[in-house]
Amino acid sequence: MTIMTRRMNRPKFRVARMRRVGPVGFVLLLSASLVLISGVPAALAHRVNVFAWVQGKRVHVQAAFSGGKKVRNGTVRVYDSKGALVTEGTTNVKGEFSFGLRHKEPLRVVVLAGAGHRGEWTLSREELSEEPETPASHSPGGASTDTSPVPGKSSPEAVLSREELRLAVEKALDRKLKPFYTLLADSLNRRPSVPEILGGIGYIIGLVGLATYLRYRKEGKEARPE
Amino acid sequence: MHISEGVLSGPVLVSGMILAAAGTTVGLKRLDYDKVPRAGILSAAFFVASLIHVPVGPSSVHLILNGIVGLLLGWGAFPALLVALILQALFFQFGGLTTLGVNTVIMAAPAIICYSLFGRAVHGATRKAFAAAFACGFLAVFFSALLAALSLIGTEEKFFKVSVLLLTAHLPVMIIEGIVTAFCVAFLKKVQPGMFARPGMTDPVRGEKGGGK
Structure with a gap:
């Protein structure tokens, strides 16, 4: 008998308690369900990060x-810089695309990822300046300044090897720097940080507070003449 | 579903802004002070939901929750979603400030459509309400995808192709949101039956509050 009444009472008690916890419970449920679903490995869309860098005479886009x-x-x-289309293409499976560099103009790389997603990256003049120059244009000036301190030993061969050295160093640097470029590109793919998320929620709470304040101020004004 | 800056043409952006402004005005007029905290909670939920991603195919899509926002706020969905979208654009760079109007319409208009379609059914018997809530969550995302495709007509031309792409990409989200909405509604019906905005009724909260306490 007592067991039966207990059993019968329990659900009632539960409902009564839930009613009181209502809005809070709702928020808890919503956030709990969100957390549960967020267990799925997340990959954030809705912002397209584009990164482009110059390597030798090619521009790589990721x-x-x-x-x-x-x-x-x-x-x-x-x-x-004038807004004219220089080149066009599509990214591969790794999200990469590269094209040959022809001019020393600043470039704007725009990536359209479909369904309204778009991102861009600007390559400044400084980033492009050293790369596309041909060795021939460099050698006369370089030869005269470089050889003047050591006049006896200057020979076309030495100049050439210097030029070759420059190219070799550049090539080696490009190779060595590639992981850093990819690292840099990956580090730009940041996801929203906790302060940003909390900041946004804070703003919303602030707006609710503001509305509540306005309401009570209005009520106060209405109350005063009475 | 957030459309980036620099994708849409001027007329689309302007008409988006006008529609969003109109919706927000109506929403603010209908949203009385008692419902402001609720709008705030739902706005925050929507703001955070965009961080929960469902990886599908080449793109990845996130939760939207506009169905439940519509059910609980009615026209108040417009201001609530507008605020959340402004914050998403500022903090996460999702969408952008010029596309704010278009994005608000894409998210909030389906919320109101679903609210007018299912707002009544949700008050019915438990099983019926559960089904209605699932359909509400499911269809809100469905309509959002359609609206997004519609707004892209001027730029990506093939409406059919884009809408098929968007709809298939969002299918998992539709199902998940249907389930989330259904369970939210089932829970709220037990806990706070007066919480649902009823189409045609200005304030369902007050009557319930007076009777309950």
């Missing part, structure tokens, strides 16, 4: 959604 998922088959459009 595009990813924020969070790291690569943009596959994204349309890449490269514009010069």
Whole structure:
């Protein structure tokens, strides 16, 4: 008998308690369900990060959604400073695209990732200046200044080897720096940080507070004449 | 589903802004002070939901939760989602400030459509309400995808192709949101039955509050 009444009472008690916890419980449920689903490995879309760098005489472009998922088959459009289309192409499976560098103009690389997603990266003049120059244009000036301190030993061969050395160093640097470029590109793919998330929620709470303040101020004004 | 800056043409952006402004005005008029905290909670939920991603195919999509926002706020969904979208654009660089109007319409209009379609059914018997809530969460995302495809007509031309792409990409989100909405509604019906905005009724909260206490 007592057991039966207890059993019958329990659900009632539960409902009564839940009613009181209502809004808080709702928020808890919502956040709990969100956390549960967030167990799925997340890859953030909705912002396309584009990173482009010069390597030798080519420009490499890497595009990813924020969070790291690569943009596959994204349309890449490269514009010069006047807004004219320089070249166009699509990214590969790794979200990469590269093209030959012809002019020393600043370039704007735009990646269209489909369904309204777009990102861009600007290559400044400084980044492009040293790369596309041909060794021939450099050698006469370089030869005269370099050889003057050691007049006896200057020979065309030495100048050539210097030039070769420069190219070799550049090549080696490009090779050595490649992981750093990719590291840099990956580090740009940051996901929203905790302060940003909390900041946004804070703003919303602030707005609710503001609305509440306005309400009570209005009520106060209405109350005064009475 | 957030459309980036620099993708859409001027007329689309402007009409998006006008529609969003109109919706927000209506929403603010209908949203009385008692519902402001609720709007705030839902706005925050929407703000955070965009960080929860469902990886599918080449792109990845995130939760939107506009179905449940519509059910609980009615027209108040417009201001609530506008605030969350401004903050997402500022903090996460999702979407952008010029596309704010278009994005607000893409998210909030389906919320209101689903609210008017299912707002009544949710008050029905438990099983029926559960089904209605699932459909509400599911269809809100469905309509959002359609609207996004519609806004892209001017730029990506092939409406059919884009909408098929967007709809297939968002199918998992539709299902998850349907389930989340259904369980939220089932829970809230037990806990706070007066919480749902009823189409045609200005304030469902007050009557319930007076009777409950």
